[in-house]
Amino acid sequence: MIDLANPTRFLSIVNRVLPWLVAATVLLFAFGLARAMNAPDDYQQGATVKIMFLHVPSAWLGMMGWGLMSVAALGTLVWRHPLADVAGKAAAPIGAAFTFVCLITGSLWGRPTWGTYWVWDARLTSVLVLFLLYLGVLALYWTAEDPGRGSRAAAILTLVGAVNLPIIKFSVDWWNTLHQPASILRMGGSTIDPSILWPLLIMAAAFTALFATLFLATMRNEILRRRVRAMRLIQAQEVRA
């Protein structure tokens, strides 16, 4: 961990790991999509169950992204780890994108299944709140004049927003929702048939590999951006002197 705290050391590790992660992502998607396209139709939902292979992984990663940002926020505010703020800022746009995909694919799945694109039930609303929180954090990161203050404000909002994660997870148990209760991560095991569950798990692994790839690449970009900023400040000081 001490080695990783050094951005130069971290960059060299990322440069070595990224090509392998890209290859793993491509292979997992090729395998996952082949299994997903050949999965049998659901006896009630028909072929629309294929939307699940996108919707469920993106929902998991939307929440995982915020969980990751919450750990990074603690690192920023409590331990002042040099890469914590970089990690938080890098995870935000990726988590927001996956949450957006979750909302859109859920809506497109809901219309043929429930008869409506949207309903203000607890699960859908709490995921929409998560997406709005992502936009709020991105606004703080991208518009703050002083990057340090923007990062601290984003970290505080991230920790406050973490309260929403258990609400999303348990909303289907605590309230009467149109959204179905948990059918994979639940006590007593999954209720999904293995012929559909396995493609879903492979697609979830593929999306997770994609998230990891984009996350590391975005962290690398952010470290380079901070170097550019530092060098421009030095350049400005030299011109003034």
Added chain:
Amino acid sequence: MNLGPHADFIVAAYAVTVFVVAGLVAWVVLDYSAQRRILGDLEQSGVTRRSQRKADQ
């Protein structure tokens, strides 16, 4: 592969996902090359980071 009567919804879901993921990948790749180019320009103009100066000494 028969997608049934709701094929439009399935195709739209996959299309939106591909569009968003492709956008993310393009943003990351273009941002990386932009930062590398700016860093290269700054180094060529003689600007060095303080940590780089220490490493060189």
